[in-house]
Amino acid sequence: MTEDFVNGAAVQALLDRASGLDAEGGDGRLKAIVRELAEAVMRTIVRHDVSESEFWAAIQYFQEGAAEFGLIVPGVGLEHFMDLLMDARDAEAGRTGGTPRTIEGPLYVAGAPLVEGDVNLSDDPDDTGTLYMSGVIRGPGGEPVEGAILHVWHANSQGWYSHFDPTGEQTPFNNRRRIRIGSDGRYSFHSKMPNGYSVPPGGATDRLMRALGRHGNRPAHVHFFVEAPGYRTLTTQINFGDDPFAADDFAFATREGLLPVPNRQGDAATIVFDFELQKAGASTEEGFSLRARAAV
Template structure:
């Protein structure tokens, strides 16, 4: 028999006291959030008849997630980061903000202050020239009327052929595969990089252990992250997900969306290779345009205040 006491006045007063609502100090907003979390957690314990052993095993697992700094991986894996995007989409639709390139999750691996270039940049440091396929990325930043946005900033970052990111992988040089490009007068950005690899969660880490316990994998398809910004336009957080990857529509973090799939076309023509400054080896081309909505407020031009690494 399920026993419920969370609704009783005595327990409700306990929760209000625990959330700080019986004092005048601290943040009123935080107090309301804490009260809701306590109340909802208590109801889950009651409704699911959570045992004391289950409760403390969950606490121990969350401690391990925090110790390994994997909340930024586990929460996308449990769909919550994607849910925030879906919720914002619904809010936008409600007020008539439609069109443009779809948003998708940022993930936890951005590093601020990457080198900035005008029009064109090389993103990789050449350390994987013997194993990587060179990738030439090209596209435009446009408004919702199809007009180019010169001076927009295209901030790109992605993994190497081993599925790891510079800064978080100390074997890579600083800002390897991380660059910002200012679009030219026609709204174009161009970059030389390498085809990134998809990757998975640490198989021995607590995030993967949680997903394994519910029968799920922790794999991501090959992708390129992007922040796109331009004066007078809404900041866009998005990704280019590479077509053909086996996990393209089976991403554990739910980041692939219609409109965010790009085709990296591999070219084996030696003459074309040399024309791109290569030695005749095969390379790939990827074309992808970004379309920005107009900004309703100045705040909309800025990315979120989520804590990030600043190298």
């Protein structure tokens, strides 16, 4: 069987009907997208001679693994692809500079406490060292950014994020804060040291990674949103440059410029990291994407 089968009149008519192209009303752009996606899946089925049993096994996998879609999407490179695509669009528009963007991941929680000064992120005890992180938020001309809010979140030493911790032992905003930045653009926080972690063992993401001959590990890292009036909201994270998985992050979040090496002394580690924001070209760039996010 060749892909010419998909080009046949019966399949093409099916695609037109299934995507609503032969129906009045609806969203024309969405119809075109749905049609192309469905056709791509059909061509893949024919090209790789997928059997009926394999097809339904794949459907069952996605049904059972729906709760891990937020991990599967970065694991297969799609979330990083969106970063590469946005970078390319910026380059086409002549927009350069700024701290590199990288994936958000699925574990942000809206509504973290809004605080100022030298902030302690950790509410709960943890048998680990202390991370000290500080720096300056600047604009493209090197000017301190006034009125910025730095959202920061990371896992505990066991690799669990508050709100998503299956042990139920963390308070809702442990290792999560929004930091109001002063006129000098400086931020400073400390917290219990995050460690790297793996996707849930035996879960949908782990099973897929193993089937692909890959692992599901992430290095120790800290997530950030940076928002400020007149500037593009930045989504990024830093990976600890001395972590064994720093250059082999299953989620493809590692990017040049986002790999600071902590200065370690005893059980403490210090990272100095500055953020550079781009000017917003429109007010819509000052907000967040419409991605669904948890809230407490």
